[in-house]
Amino acid sequence: MMRYFSTQKCHSLSRGFGVIEVIVAVSLFASLGAVGVATLLGSFATNRQNSEYAEATLYAASGLEAARSLRNQGWSSPFLQTDCSNGCGVTDINGYWEWSGSNTTQDGFTRVIRVLPAQRNGSTEFVTSGGVEDADVVRVESEVSWQFTPQRSLQVTLVSYLANFMKAVIGDWSDISLLIDFDLSAANSGNATANVNALNYWNNYLFAGRTNSNGTELVAIDFTALNSPSLCANCQRQLLDTVNDIEIWGDYAYMATDNDAQELQVIDISDPSNLSSAGFGSLNLTNANSGSANGNLEAVEVSNGSLFGIRAGGDEFLEFDISTPLSPSIAGSGNQFQGSATGMEIVGDYAYVTSAQNNAEIQIMSTGDYSRAAVVDMNSGNNNANATAVFYAGNDVLLVGRQSSTAPELYAYDISSPTAPSLLSTVEIGTNVDDISYAHGYIYLVTDDNAEDFLVIDASDFSALPALPALASIDVPNTPFRLFYSSEKDAIFVGGANNSAEISVITPN
Numbered sequence: 001m002m003r004y005f006s007t008q009k010c011h012s013l014s015r016g017f018g019v020i021e022v023i024v025a026v027s028l029f030a031s032l033g034a035v036g037v038a039t040l041l042g043s044f045a046t047n048r049q050n051s052e053y054a055e056a057t058l059y060a061a062s063g064l065e066a067a068r069s070l071r072n073q074g075w076s077s078p079f080l081q082t083d084c085s086n087g088c089g090v091t092d093i094n095g096y097w098e099w100s101g102s103n104t105t106q107d108g109f110t111r112v113i114r115v116l117p118a119q120r121n122g123s124t125e126f127v128t129s130g131g132v133e134d135a136d137v138v139r140v141e142s143e144v145s146w147q148f149t150p151q152r153s154l155q156v157t158l159v160s161y162l163a164n165f166m167k168a169v170i171g172d173w174s175d176i177s178l179l180i181d182f183d184l185s186a187a188n189s190g191n192a193t194a195n196v197n198a199l200n201y202w203n204n205y206l207f208a209g210r211t212n213s214n215g216t217e218l219v220a221i222d223f224t225a226l227n228s229p230s231l232c233a234n235c236q237r238q239l240l241d242t243v244n245d246i247e248i249w250g251d252y253a254y255m256a257t258d259n260d261a262q263e264l265q266v267i268d269i270s271d272p273s274n275l276s277s278a279g280f281g282s283l284n285l286t287n288a289n290s291g292s293a294n295g296n297l298e299a300v301e302v303s304n305g306s307l308f309g310i311r312a313g314g315d316e317f318l319e320f321d322i323s324t325p326l327s328p329s330i331a332g333s334g335n336q337f338q339g340s341a342t343g344m345e346i347v348g349d350y351a352y353v354t355s356a357q358n359n360a361e362i363q364i365m366s367t368g369d370y371s372r373a374a375v376v377d378m379n380s381g382n383n384n385a386n387a388t389a390v391f392y393a394g395n396d397v398l399l400v401g402r403q404s405s406t407a408p409e410l411y412a413y414d415i416s417s418p419t420a421p422s423l424l425s426t427v428e429i430g431t432n433v434d435d436i437s438y439a440h441g442y443i444y445l446v447t448d449d450n451a452e453d454f455l456v457i458d459a460s461d462f463s464a465l466p467a468l469p470a471l472a473s474i475d476v477p478n479t480p481f482r483l484f485y486s487s488e489k490d491a492i493f494v495g496g497a498n499n500s501a502e503i504s505v506i507t508p509n
Helices: 008-073 076-081 274-279
Strands: 090-093 096-100 104-105 109-120 131-150 152-163 175-183 195-201 207-210 218-222 243-250 252-257 264-269 280-283 298-302 308-311 317-321 327-332 341-347 350-355 362-366 372-376 389-393 396-403 410-414 423-427 433-439 444-449 454-458 472-474 479-484 491-496 504-506
Touching: 008 076, 008 096, 008 109, 008 131, 008 152, 008 298, 008 389, 090 454, 104 298, 104 308, 109 274, 175 472, 195 252, 195 280, 195 479, 195 491, 207 243, 218 274, 298 350, 308 341, 308 350, 350 389, 350 396, 389 433, 396 433, 433 479, 444 479
Parallel strands: 243 298, 341 389
Antiparallel strands: 090 096, 104 109, 109 131, 131 152, 175 504, 195 207, 207 218, 243 252, 252 264, 252 298, 264 280, 298 308, 308 317, 317 327, 341 350, 350 362, 362 372, 389 396, 396 410, 410 423, 433 444, 444 454, 454 472, 479 491, 491 504
């Protein structure tokens, strides 16, 4: 007898399992999709937040630069003439910053600059409260806030201390001493013979750039206590070529180097004790982007939110976009500079570049169109001595140093007419002037005189600088190349070539 089996139930069960599987699959897909979308949106939000933090930090750093520019124009006026304790804005008028209103806005970011009293504790370190007010220093806060979402606001604040560097006296620099030397040895930095070629000081750390070596070319030495510096293992970085200049802006150090694949190098210095693994970026200047693949970058300086650089070869004068600090790019360039650059100072809309070019030892470059706006022929007794160093002393005074010759080696110029400097006075130094700084009515020089290679010149009257002997002098144990005056420490840092004392610290007694 044949048996017949009904397939209706089986088909029904098959259809049932199919519907359940589809429901489960759709539910699972929806769950995974929701997670994926949430993850993607979270990633977008994180990237956007990081990008906006970087933009806000640059805008805050530009506020500190504006405050510093106002200080350079005059301590009492215009810098302190406006009460900015509750916040001020700034505006650029013909290349010079002015206070304007209570804040400044740009692309959704609001910036407030506060100028507050600076306080020091018993060990002279700056504190935010409970200290003694220093009448010649102020605390500047540049705060940038923005609305990240309708429910969430974000904020970045950068702080700097600015001194009245034009005041006649802080310490008595007519009586000076060599406080301490610091040895960059094979043990603490990988190489004992690399010279110090560039200096900058930030947040208790001295940043020193060195010549190419098998060691580290960038070191951050902790000078919280001037007489007890230290260099930690992670406070340094190998850069693989000579560092010619260091500009610190915001949380970043911008370095002009000889590296033909990375002429401009950038490092995040927000944590100086972690330079060895800090964020790093660079820009390769090539034939395609700047007319030369091997023109070394000699000097860099930030002005009005951009980084400017000078080099020999190709497009010599360049503007860099640093809105994304670790990914700089070329914003513009010009090729009218002549000769080899030795230094650069930017004042207003012009860069004053010293050079080895005869008949054009000072070349004035326009930051607007990158052209050479004017030249100064330093032919006072000798037309062939190269200009070696330049420093803006504020109040429309530019200081320039030269190589040894029958002509003077130190010059003060009035640049109130920016493209037509007029000579105020000169000093016969008798040897090469390698670097210059100025503060509190004193000009500081490092020279090639092995017996007196650090000089202090009385600059109470730029129109009549006194002849040598200097107000004070000292023999620095290294062959000095660079100096940096710190208003926070009222001290001079000197960098040079002595293999057992690459850094020296000079202070008033």
